[in-house]
Amino acid sequence: xxxxxxxxxxxxxxxxxxxxxxxxxxxxxxxxxxxxxxxxxxxxxxxxxxxxxxxxxxxxxxxxxxxxxxxxxxxxxxxxxxxxxxxxxxxxxxxxxxxxxxxxxxxxxxxxxxxxxxxxxxxxxxxxxxxxxxxxxxxxxxxxxxxxxxxxxxxxxxxxxxxxxxxxxxxxxxxxxxxxxxxxxxxxxxxxxxxxxxxxxxxxxxxx
Ligand code: TYD
Numbered sequence: 575x576x577x578x579x580x581x582x583x584x585x586x587x588x589x590x591x592x593x594x595x596x597x598x599x600x601x602x603x604x605x606x607x608x609x610x611x612x613x614x615x616x617x618x619x620x621x622x623x624x625x626x627x628x629x630x631x632x633x634x635x636x637x638x639x640x641x642x643x644x645x646x647x648x649x650x651x652x653x654x655x656x657x658x659x660x661x662x663x664x665x666x667x668x669x670x671x672x673x674x675x676x677x678x679x680x681x682x683x684x685x686x687x688x689x690x691x692x693x694x695x696x697x698x699x700x701x702x703x704x705x706x707x708x709x710x711x712x713x714x715x716x717x718x719x720x721x722x723x724x725x726x727x728x729x730x731x732x733x734x735x736x737x738x739x740x741x742x743x744x745x746x747x748x749x750x751x752x753x754x755x756x757x758x759x760x761x762x763x764x765x766x767x768x769x770x771x772x773x774x775x776x777x778x779x780x781x782x
Pocket of ligand 1: 587614615628643671672673674676677681725
């Protein structure tokens with residue numbers, strides 16, 4: 575399985591993963607590469623169900639949610655028509671807004687570590703993950719100006735726990751996959767330049 579063009583962006587709510595994924599995808603395309611821009615939870619029926627639970631429209635046990643995130647991820651990878659593995663095997667870049675590290679950081683707040691790690695143990699690791707690190711007080715302030723529906727995790731106590739879990743998860747994974755922490759308090763363009771600087775360097779090293 576060739577995962578050398580598989581890029582993930584992670585961070586607490588409001589850290590800018592969606593904006594930065596989109597900027598990176600646009601930049602890759604501008605440079606002439608084929609890129610798939612995608613996110614988790616996905617836009618599939620499983621992802622829609624997850625979003626309904628996050629917006630408290632549908633009740634669910636936290637462990638059910640952990641299973642659903644893992645099922646959504648499995649389909650996202652292996653769906654024979656729309657899956658990321660297919661795109662990677664065709665030589666496309668895949669820019670993914672949240673992946674298994676989100677489950678390891680968020681679901682372990684309310685579920686056992688064993689369950690969440692077991693559910694996410696067999697997913698392929700990305701080539702590189704950018705951790706957009708930000709103080710939750712700033713990120714929640716950013717979210718409060720958005721015009722979107724509130725979700726269950728968007729409060730300070732939860733986000734503080736998620737941030738420290740991310741730091742723990744990335745220290746565990748840093749020997750197995752590349753993790754780059756980026757100061758997400760910088761402005762949008764500065765964060766993008768930092769990410770693009772690293773990706774463009776890899777591209778030039780890989781080309782003959
Ligand atoms: P988010 O990226 O904010 O999606 P949207 O813009 O569609 O609301 O993700 C929704 C929430 O889901 C966010 O709080 C992070 C959380 N999440 C998990 O708890 N576990 C996961 O595995 C993933 C992918 C996301």
